[in-house]
Amino acid sequence: MKRDLICIVCPMGCRCSIEEDTSAPKGYKVTGITCKRGEDYAIKEVTEPTRMLTSTVRIEGARLPRLPVRTSGAIPKERIGECMALINQLQVRHPVAMGQVLLKNLFDTNVNLIASRSL
Amino acid sequence: MNTYEIIVVGGGPAGLAAAIEAHKSGAKNILILERDRELGGILQQCIHNGFGLHIFKEELTGPEYAERFIREMDALGIEYRLDTMVLEVRNDRTVDIISSKHGFETLQAKAIVLAMGCRERTRGAINIPGTRPAGVYSAGAAQRFVNMEGLMVGKRVVVLGSGDIGLIMARRMTLEGAKVLAVAEILPYSGGLTRNIVQCLYDYDIPLYLSHTITSIEGRDRVEGVTIAQVDTKRQPIPGTEIHYDCDTLLLSVGLIPENELSKTAGIQLDPVTGGPVVNECMETSVPGIFACGNVVQVHDLVDWVTEESRKAGRNAARLVLGQITEGEPDLRTRANHGVRYVVPHTIRIENIEKEIDLMMRVTDPFKNKYLVVKHGEDVVKKVRKAHLTPGEMESMKIPVEKLRGLTGELTVCLEEVAHEA
Numbered sequence: 111m112k113r114d115l116i117c118i119v120c121p122m123g124c125r126c127s128i129e130e131d132t133s134a135p136k137g138y139k140v141t142g143i144t145c146k147r148g149e150d151y152a153i154k155e156v157t158e159p160t161r162m163l164t165s166t167v168r169i170e171g172a173r174l175p176r177l178p179v180r181t182s183g184a185i186p187k188e189r190i191g192e193c194m195a196l197i198n199q200l201q202v203r204h205p206v207a208m209g210q211v212l213l214k215n216l217f218d219t220n221v222n223l224i225a226s227r228s229l
Numbered sequence: 230m231n232t233y234e235i236i237v238v239g240g241g242p243a244g245l246a247a248a249i250e251a252h253k254s255g256a257k258n259i260l261i262l263e264r265d266r267e268l269g270g271i272l273q274q275c276i277h278n279g280f281g282l283h284i285f286k287e288e289l290t291g292p293e294y295a296e297r298f299i300r301e302m303d304a305l306g307i308e309y310r311l312d313t314m315v316l317e318v319r320n321d322r323t324v325d326i327i328s329s330k331h332g333f334e335t336l337q338a339k340a341i342v343l344a345m346g347c348r349e350r351t352r353g354a355i356n357i358p359g360t361r362p363a364g365v366y367s368a369g370a371a372q373r374f375v376n377m378e379g380l381m382v383g384k385r386v387v388v389l390g391s392g393d394i395g396l397i398m399a400r401r402m403t404l405e406g407a408k409v410l411a412v413a414e415i416l417p418y419s420g421g422l423t424r425n426i427v428q429c430l431y432d433y434d435i436p437l438y439l440s441h442t443i444t445s446i447e448g449r450d451r452v453e454g455v456t457i458a459q460v461d462t463k464r465q466p467i468p469g470t471e472i473h474y475d476c477d478t479l480l481l482s483v484g485l486i487p488e489n490e491l492s493k494t495a496g497i498q499l500d501p502v503t504g505g506p507v508v509n510e511c512m513e514t515s516v517p518g519i520f521a522c523g524n525v526v527q528v529h530d531l532v533d534w535v536t537e538e539s540r541k542a543g544r545n546a547a548r549l550v551l552g553q554i555t556e557g558e559p560d561l562r563t564r565a566n567h568g569v570r571y572v573v574p575h576t577i578r579i580e581n582i583e584k585e586i587d588l589m590m591r592v593t594d595p596f597k598n599k600y601l602v603v604k605h606g607e608d609v610v611k612k613v614r615k616a617h618l619t620p621g622e623m624e625s626m627k628i629p630v631e632k633l634r635g636l637t638g639e640l641t642v643c644l645e646e647v648a649h650e651a
C-alpha cells in the first residue's frame with residue numbers, strides 16, 4: 111500500500127510517498143525525498159513512529175517558576191501521553207544546568223528527559 | 230557621554246549573533262542593550278524543538294539555541310545590560326536609554342545594530358465582530374504565560390490563524406490538557422511550516438479549516454463561544470457555512486510585524502512590504518552606520534537565517550568601524566517581480582561583497598515547480614528550479630560576486646515557468 115507523507119525531519123518538508131518493496135534493501139521504496147534522513151524518517155513513520163517531546167516542569171528556588179525540558183531523543187508516539195503524565199508529576203530544585211538528566215531511560219528507550227536551559 | 234564602537238539594540242538571537250560576529254571581526258568595545266530580564270529574546274518562550282538544524286546540525290529547543298549563543302558571548306567578554314530600554318536612536322549614532330539601575334543615559338556609538346525583533350499583530354488590527362471578553366490572547370502571549378510562567382490560559386480553545394506560533398500553541402495547549410477544537414485560517418493555505426502542520430495538528434487530530442474566519446465571539450466577561458465561517462475569494466463570510474464552538478479561549482496567530490518604532494524616529498527608510506528598514510549589501514539601513522538584522526528587517530520563519538543575516542550585519546558593522554567599507558551610491562537595486570513579494574537586501578554596492586551575496590525573498594502565493602530567477606535586464610544571473618514554494622518559507626539565493634562585477638541598474642527576482650519536458 112502506498113502512503114503519502116510529509117517529511118518533518120527538516121524545514122524543507124519534502125512531500126514523499128512510501129510503499130513496500132521487497133526488492134529494496136530496507137523493504138520499502140521511498141520517492142520524493144531529497145536526502146537520506148528523509149528515507150529513514152518515512153520508513154520509521156510507517157513502522158514505529160516516534161516524536162521528540164518538549165514541555166516544562168515546576169522548578170523551586172529559581173527566578174522563573176518553570177523549567178523547559180525535552181526528551182534527549184525521540185520516544186514512541188503512543189507514549190507521549192504517559193510521558194506528559196511523568197513530566198507533570200516532576201518537580202526540580204534550582205540550580206539546574208542545560209542538558210542535566212531529570213528522568214533516566216524513559217520507557218526503556220534509552221532516552222532521557224533533560225533540562226533544555228540552565229536555571 | 231559613554232562611547233562604544235558598536236551598540237546592539239536587542240539581545241535576542243539577532244543581537245547576540247551580531248555582537249559575537251562583530252567581536253570576531255575585530256571590534257572590541259561592544260554593548261548589547263536588552264529591555265527584558267534576560268537575554269535570548271523570544272527564543273526563551275519557544276520551548277519546542279526544531280531550532281538550529283542548519284547551524285548546529287542538531288535539533289535544539291529555543292532556550293538551548295539561545296544559551297549556546299549567550300555562552301559564546303560571555304566567553305568573548307562582550308558587555309550587556311538587561312532591564313534597559315532603548316528609547317531613541319538618532320542618526321548621529323547616539324542612543325537614549327533608561328533603566329531602573331542607572332536612570333536615563335545617552336550613549337554614543339560608531340555603529341549601531343538594530344535587532345529589536347518583531348511583535349504580534351493584535352486583534353485591533355484585524356477587526357473581529359463581537360464583544361471584547363477575557364480569554365482572547367495573542368498566541369505569543371499565551372506561549373509566554375504557559376511556557377515561562379506556568380499559567381494555563383484556557384480549557385477549550387479555538388485558534389485563529391495558522392502561523393507557526395498558532396500551530397505550536399495548538400499542540401502545546403493539547404499536551405497541557407486543553408481541548409483545541411479547531412484552527413481557522415482565512416487564506417486558502419497555511420502560512421505555517423509544513424512540519425508544524427503535520428506535527429502539531431495532524432498528530433493530535435486538530436482540524437484545520439482553510440478559507441475560514443471568525444465571524445463572532447460570544448460571551449460578556451469571558452469568552453463562551455466563537456463562530457467560524459467559510460469565506461469567499463473576497464474574504465467575505467459565506468452565509469450558511471457557520472460552525473459554532475463552545476470555548477473559553479481564542480488564540481490569535483495572525484502575523485508578526487517588525488518592531489520599528491526606533492527606526493522611524495531615527496529617520497530610517499522603511500520598506501512598506503517587509504515593514505522593516507531598507508538595507509544594503511552590508512545590512513546597513515538608509516542612515517549610514519546604523520545596521521539592522523533579524524526580525525526587525527523581515528519576519529523570519531527560521532532562527533538559523535536570523536543568525537546568518539545577523540552575523541553579516543555584525544561583521545559589516547565591525548568593518549565600518551575599522552574603515553573597511555567603501556561608502557557611496559549603490560551599483561544595483563533589487564526588485565521583486567512576478568510571484569515574488571519582496572527581496573532583501575534592497576541595494577548593493579558590489580565593492581563591499583566579500584565572496585557572495587545572499588538574496589533573501591518570499592513568494593506571493595504557493596507555487597509548484599517554478600524557476601526562481603535573478604535577472605539583470607534580460608540576462609539571467611542565476612536560476613534555480615524549485616519543486617515547492619510557499620509564502621511561509623523564505624527562499625534565498627547566493628550569488629558569487631564575480632557574477633555581479635560591472636553591473637549597474639536593477640536586479641529583478643521573479644518566478645518563471647518550467648517548460649514542459651517531452
Ligand SMILES: Cc1cc2nc3c(=O)[nH]c(=O)nc-3n(C[C@H](O)[C@H](O)[C@H](O)COP(=O)(O)OP(=O)(O)OC[C@H]3O[C@@H](n4cnc5c(N)ncnc54)[C@H](O)[C@@H]3O)c2cc1C
Binds near residue numbers: 345491
Ligand atoms: C511570539 C513569537 C513566537 C515565535 N516562535 C517562533 C518559533 O517557534 N520558531 C521560530 O523559528 N521562530 C519563532 N518566532 C520568530 C522568532 O522571533 C525568530 O526566529 C527570532 O527569535 C528572531 O530573533 P530576533 O533577535 O530578531 O528577535 P527577538 O527574539 O524578538 O529579540 C528581540 C529582542 O529585542 C529586545 N528589544 C526590542 N525593543 C527593544 C528596545 N527598545 N530596547 C531594548 N531591547 C529591545 C526584545 O526584548 C527582544 O529580547 C517567534 C516570534 C514571536 C514574536
Ligand code: SF4
Binds near residue numbers: 120147
Ligand atoms: S527528505 Fe531530507 S531534505 Fe527533505 S525534509 Fe526530509 S530531511 Fe529535509
